[in-house]
Amino acid sequence: MGRFLQLHLLTSYPPANLNRDDLGRPKTAMMGGAMRLRISSQSLKRAWRTSEVFEETLKGHIGVRTKGMGIEIFNMLSNKGVAEKKALDWAKVIADVFGKTKSLTTKEKTKLKEPEISEKDKKALKLKPLEIEQLAHFTPEEEMAINKLIDTIAERGSEPEKDELTLLRKKHSAADVALFGRMLASSPAFNTEAAAQVAHAISVHKITVEDDFFTAIDDLNEDSDDAGAAHMGETEFSAALFYQYICIDRALLQENLGGDTELTNNSIKALIEAAATVSPTGKQNSFASRARASYILCETGKQQPRALSVAFLKPVQGTDMLNTTIKALEDTRNKMDKNYGKCADAEIIMNNLTGEGSLQEIISAAMV
Numbered sequence: 621m622g623r624f625l626q627l628h629l630l631t632s633y634p635p636a637n638l639n640r641d642d643l644g645r646p647k648t649a650m651m652g653g654a655m656r657l658r659i660s661s662q663s664l665k666r667a668w669r670t671s672e673v674f675e676e677t678l679k680g681h682i683g684v685r686t687k688g689m690g691i692e693i694f695n696m697l698s699n700k701g702v703a704e705k706k707a708l709d710w711a712k713v714i715a716d717v718f719g720k721t722k723s724l725t726t727k728e729k730t731k732l733k734e735p736e737i738s739e740k741d742k743k744a745l746k747l748k749p750l751e752i753e754q755l756a757h758f759t760p761e762e763e764m765a766i767n768k769l770i771d772t773i774a775e776r777g778s779e780p781e782k783d784e785l786t787l788l789r790k791k792h793s794a795a796d797v798a799l800f801g802r803m804l805a806s807s808p809a810f811n812t813e814a815a816a817q818v819a820h821a822i823s824v825h826k827i828t829v830e831d832d833f834f835t836a837i838d839d840l841n842e843d844s845d846d847a848g849a850a851h852m853g854e855t856e857f858s859a860a861l862f863y864q865y866i867c868i869d870r871a872l873l874q875e876n877l878g879g880d881t882e883l884t885n886n887s888i889k890a891l892i893e894a895a896a897t898v899s900p901t902g903k904q905n906s907f908a909s910r911a912r913a914s915y916i917l918c919e920t921g922k923q924q925p926r927a928l929s930v931a932f933l934k935p936v937q938g939t940d941m942l943n944t945t946i947k948a949l950e951d952t953r954n955k956m957d958k959n960y961g962k963c964a965d966a967e968i969i970m971n972n973l974t975g976e977g978s979l980q981e982i983i984s985a986a987m988v
Contacts, residue, residue, distance in 0.1 A: 622921035622965050625868040625888065625986050628928055629895060629913040630945055631821070632861040635830075636909030638900040639663040645856045646829055652933035654826035657860040659900055661818040664864075667901055668894035669796040677890040681883060683794035683802075685757045690715030690750030693770060700774035704746075710779050711750050714766060717787050719752040719806050757802045759792035791878050795887040798876035799868075815873035816866060816891060817925075823860035824932040824945050831856055857907065861941055863949070864913075865927040866895060870988050885987045892918075892983050914972040915946050917953070918982045919964035926963060928952050943973060 639647045639659045647658045668674060674682060686692075694711035698704065715721050724732070724745060731737060732745045758766075765787045773780055788810045792798075801814030835849035868891070874884040896913040904910070931952035936945050956963055968985045970977035 622923075623869060623871050624919075624921060624923070624925050624964075625870055626919040626925050626964065627864075627866040627868075627892065627895065628917040628919075628949065629864040629866075630824075630861060630915040630942065630949070631864060631911050631913045632942065633859060633899070633909050633911045634907070635857045635859045636907045637855060637857045637903040638909060639902050646858050648827070648829065649820070649822060651822060651929075652935060654935045655828075656825075656935075657823040657827045657829075657858050657862070659821040659862065661820050663900050663902070664821065664895075665800050665818055667898050668891065669800065671894050671898045673894045673898055674796070674890050677886050677893070678795045678883075680760060681793045681795045681886075683757050683759045683792075683797050684763065685755050687752045687755055688750075689718065689756065689758060689766070690721060690752065691747050693766065694747065694750055696767075696770050697774055700770070702774050702777075706779070708746060708750070710773060713780055714769065714785070714787070715750055715752055717785050717807075718756040718758070718762075719754055719804060722748050722751045722753055724748060754805060756804065757794070757797050759789055759794035759797055761789045761792045761794075762787055765789070793877060793880065793883060795877065795883065795890065798873055799887055799891060812876055813872065815870075815876055816868045819865040819927060819929070821862040821864040822929065822932070824863050824936045824948075825861065825941065826935045827858045827860055829856050829858045855903070855906065857903075861936075861945060863929060863932055863945075864895065865929065866891070867925045867927075868986075874988060881988055888986050888988070889983050892986060893979065896979055896982075913970075914942055915949075916970040916977075916979070916982050917949065917967065918969075918985055919967045920985065921963070921965035923961075923963050923965075926956065928956075946971065946973065 637646050641647050647660060649656050649658045669682065690711045693714050694707050697707035697710060712721055728745055732742065769780060769784055769787065788807055790810055797812050799814065799816040802812040804810050832855050834853055836851040838850035841850065868888065873887060874881065877883050877887065896916060899910050928949055931948045936948060938944055968977060968982055970979060970982050
């Protein structure tokens with residue numbers, strides 16, 4: 621069984637705005653001299669790891685990515701009867717293990733002492749120093765260690781001792797951390813190198829971002845005074861056939877998961893199924909742009925991985941776009957094999973146009 625697992629997926633989305641930029645427009649990129657629609661790898665990974673597919677397949681082996689663990693710890697301590705001042709101090713000490721926590725500005729400290737400050741604002745300011753400045757990914761083992769420490773210090777009524785704050789874990793069973801990695805700037809020894817490399821999905825053809833002008837009508841407006849719309853708005857969208865590339869280092873994934881073969885296989889299964897069936901969540905209520913991969917090429921081997929996006933440097937054109945795209949992808953792969961030698965030891969295809977293969981066959985071929 622080869623070290624690398626490479627997945628090439630073609631997925632067609634109807635009009636959508638799956639992944640927006642800072643102006644609310646669909647994300648794009650220039651490629652081959654043409655504007656392409658793009659879905660960022662961050663958006664894809666977020667959709668996958670929070671999906672029901674991951675939850676069902678990897679139950680108990682998914683981490684929590686948050687800045688607010690310190691606030692959760694404070695709430696748990698408070699619920700166990702710990703006084704507010706102690707709960708704040710102890711929660712901050714524990715949160716500091718996972719990253720630098722925020723500080724109140726001079727203006728905020730002054731505001732906190734003002735007699736007219738509302739209880740809501742006062743609580744928010746008190747809890748701010750419990751927030752970690754950067755997102756931290758907590759593994760199930762670390763969450764268990766935190767919960768155990770909370771029980772201990774609440775029961776004995778004293779702050780955490782130094783030797784009790786060894787909460788970070790190099791060995792863990794968090795499949796999402798093993799796949800997508802973890803970086804802790806304050807504790808680099810506990811970083812995890814990502815076993816899965818996920819490219820930005822890119823349209824195989826040039827696109828135009830279009831505008832959708834819409835109105836909303838007031839149901840109780842009887843048109844006696846004003847027959848116009850109660851609300852007007854505008855949103856932008858585009859449609860595209862995307863090429864998606866994923867590369868999984870199976871040896872590194874198994875190493876990240878402590879050598880657990882079953883969990884490694886379940887992680888691969890979850891990632892493949894999610895990549896093929898889970899859509900990004902952006903503007904889904906407005907567009908219902910749900911899609912599944914129409915084509916998947918799965919390659920396994922020890923050879924140096926390579927994407928096949930070069931097949932689409934020249935934008936695909938025509939009315940039979942999916943078929944043309946599949947032919948371009950397979951032709952590029954065959955020519956690379958001829959020029960460089962076999963780029964994989966084994967391959968399997970799922971093709972919705974021809975009915976060839978199945979998702980389950982792809983998953984079975986990918987197992988360690």
